[in-house]
Amino acid sequence: MQTLYPEIKPYARHELPVGDGHVLYVDESGSRDGLPVVFIHGGPGAGCDASSRRFFDPALYRIVTFDQRGCGRSTPHASLENNTTRHLIEDMQCIREHLGIDKWVLFGGSWGSTLALAYAQAHPERVQALILRGIFLCRPEEFHWFYQEGASRLFPDYWHDYLAPIPQEERSNLMRAYYSRLTGSDQIAQMHAAKAWSCWEGRTATLRPNSQVVERLSEPMRALSIARIECHYFVNSAFLEPNQLLRDMAKIAHLPGIIVHGRYDVICPLENAWALHQAWPNSELQIIRDAGHSVAEPGITDALVRATGEIASRLFGLSPADA
Structure with a gap:
């Protein structure tokens, strides 16, 4: 079983203005002359952390991580202004050009897989390969399954807590009801809604309960950006x-x-990945038999670390022995 590479520090950090008042946090680590790869985080709204760069052999890869608009260390925090998929695609182009990268590998999970596909379809000439996890295609049935009815039947106890901030008369459209609170002026109601939204996601993300995942997603500032930005995108x-x-x-x-x-x-049922694989003959689908959604699942981590090695080998014949 492969685990993450050892912790490393970035060799460069950037605060990149991208217009509309947004400034993105970007960092680079690994090999300056390595195969460029960009880590595209999930949510939208989650942000990157120190583990994000550890899926890649630092001797082989030039690793770029960034916090999307309103996320993590990018500013302004939790902002919904001028924050759409088109903006995020343009931001990735700004990052690539700023760093002098011609083509890169896209690595994204959950919402990160969504944005990776959208970016690749907009700029296929700038992409070498994709490594995707927990496929999220943002179809209406996917939103309905997780935020209205479906997953609720598997986790009725957790669902009870998700429903708590919303009065009975508003529960026919839960995303819209959450959106009104997450964008409202009542800060107490906003934080209550943000925590309930993010805890629902954290509690259902792993096959076995994982308190660390729940705690990370429910940390107040992260919960606010996740809930506000996710809900903004999904409605x-x-x-x-x-x-x-x-x-x-x-x-x-x-x-x-x-x-x-x-x-x-x-969170993102396997049918999503199956549908994508059927539409993409040049892809390889790896179904991890004892895992849920989270990147923290051991089987998921193992597969992703192996995938980064496989892509480096497939594209350039690189291996640790060559570094």
């Missing part, structure tokens, strides 16, 4: 056209990809 269908990501797979059919998905993923 707007992630600012994507209906079935856009599957519809446009022909644009990136030539690109190699590895898809890693937990069989018992409740």
Whole structure:
């Protein structure tokens, strides 16, 4: 079983203005001359941390991590202004150009897989390969399953707490009800809603209970950005056209990809990954039999670390012995 690479520190950090008042936090680590890879975090709203750069052999990869608009160390925090999928795609282009990268590998999980696919379809000439985990295609049925009815039947106890901030008369459209609180002026109601939204996600993210995952997602500042930005995107269908990501797979059919998905993923059911794989003949689907959604699942971590090694080998014949 592969584990994460040892902790490393960035060799460069950037605060990159991208317009509309947004400034992105970006860092680089690993080898300055290595294979460029960008870590695209989930949520939207979660941000990166020190573990984000540890999926890649630092002797082989030039590792770029960044916090998307409103997330993590990017500013302004939890901002919804000028924050759409199109903006995030343009931000990635700004980062790539600022760092002088011609092409890069995209590595993304959950919402990170969504943004990776959207970016690749918009700029296929800038992508070498994709490594995706916990596929999220942002179709209406996926939002309904997790935020209205479906996953609720598997976790009725956790669902009870998710429902708590919303009065009975507003529960026919829970995302809209949450959105009104998360964007309202009552800060107490806002934080109560943010914690309930984020705890629901954290509690259902792993096959076995993992208090560290729940605690990370429910930390107040992170919970606020996750809940506000996720809800903002989801009530707007992630600012994507209906079935856009599957519809446009022909644009990136030539690109190699590895898809890693937990069989018992409740947040993003396995059918999402299966549908993507069927539309992408050049992809390899790895179903992790004893895992849920979280990147912290041992089987998921193992598969992703192996995938980064496989992609480096497949693209350039690189291996640790060559470094």
